[in-house]
Amino acid sequence: MSLPVYLVDDDEAVRSALSLLLSTVGMQVTAFADPQSFLARIGALGPGCLVLDIRMPAISGLKLQERLAEQGIDWPVIVISGHGDIEACRRAFRNGALDFLSKPVDEQDLIEAIQKGQEVLGRTLRARAEKAETLDLLSALTSRESEVLALIAKGFTTRQIAEGLGLSPRTVESHRSAIGTKLGTTSQAELTRIWLEGRVTP
Numbered sequence: 001m002s003l004p005v006y007l008v009d010d011d012e013a014v015r016s017a018l019s020l021l022l023s024t025v026g027m028q029v030t031a032f033a034d035p036q037s038f039l040a041r042i043g044a045l046g047p048g049c050l051v052l053d054i055r056m057p058a059i060s061g062l063k064l065q066e067r068l069a070e071q072g073i074d075w076p077v078i079v080i081s082g083h084g085d086i087e088a089c090r091r092a093f094r095n096g097a098l099d100f101l102s103k104p105v106d107e108q109d110l111i112e113a114i115q116k117g118q119e120v121l122g123r124t125l126r127a128r129a130e131k132a133e134t135l136d137l138l139s140a141l142t143s144r145e146s147e148v149l150a151l152i153a154k155g156f157t158t159r160q161i162a163e164g165l166g167l168s169p170r171t172v173e174s175h176r177s178a179i180g181t182k183l184g185t186t187s188q189a190e191l192t193r194i195w196l197e198g199r200v201t202p
Contacts, residue, residue, distance in 0.1 A: 003118045004048035007031045008038050008064065009080070010056045014103070018051070021107055027114065035059040039067070047075055047125060049117035051110070054081035054088055062088060065095045074124070076117030080105050131197065138198045140182045148175040152188060153195035 005027050009015050015031040022029045030045075032038040034056055050068075052061035059067075065077050079092040082103035089100045098120065099113040141149065144165075151161045158176070162169045180186035183194055 002027055003121055004028045004030060004046060005051060005114055006038065006045065006048050006075075007051045008035055008056075008061065009051075009053040010034055011053065014053070018105070018110070022111070022114070025111055035061070035064040038064070042073070047121055049114050049121060050075055050077045051114065052077060052079050054079050054092070062091050062095070065092065065097065069095055076121050078110070078113045078117060080110075134194055134197045137183050137194065141179065145175050145179050145182070148172060149179050149183075149191060149195055152176065152179075153192040 005022055007015060007018055007022075007029055009018070009031070010033055012033070015033070019029045019031050032041075035052075036059065050065075052064060054061040061079055061081075065079070068075070068077075074096065076098045077092075077096065078099045078101065079088075079097050080101045080103060081088065092100050098117050099109075101109055101113065138146070138149075147165060148161055151164065156164065158169050158172045161167070162172045165172070176186070179191070183191065185191060185194075
């Protein structure tokens, strides 16, 4: 199932035409007449791809894009405009826009841009889910098990870990066994991957 599309444009004819176009290719579209309406509902919306008109009363598409970035919302943004200029295009891309399309929008260009945005967002969401799962697994380790795992990941042997932590090799092996049970693997390569993934910010 494709991720939702949020269309924000103050032109009712454009909203209707683009909503119809995108729905015909199986996209789930929710249209908003202005940025205020979108912001009022954003807390209840799931991650999706944004299509923003650049010139709207009160809050422009670029200003909305900037507000979302300030809130840490990094959903893919496609900016559309009938009055596009170089500076507006630069601002949009500086703020992380995926594409900038001029009205009248080429239908295929818009569809392809949204599909690209959905793919990018899909990869991001999967990476975050995997990160959350890894952190959940690692949170089950005791502080000592976490120490042992870090040393395993750095390539130290059981004897070296025992000497470094002032433990007996038998105790280290006991910790390794517990780690393997909790993380679902005894493979050093996999343990190292999990440890690294737990340290990397997505």
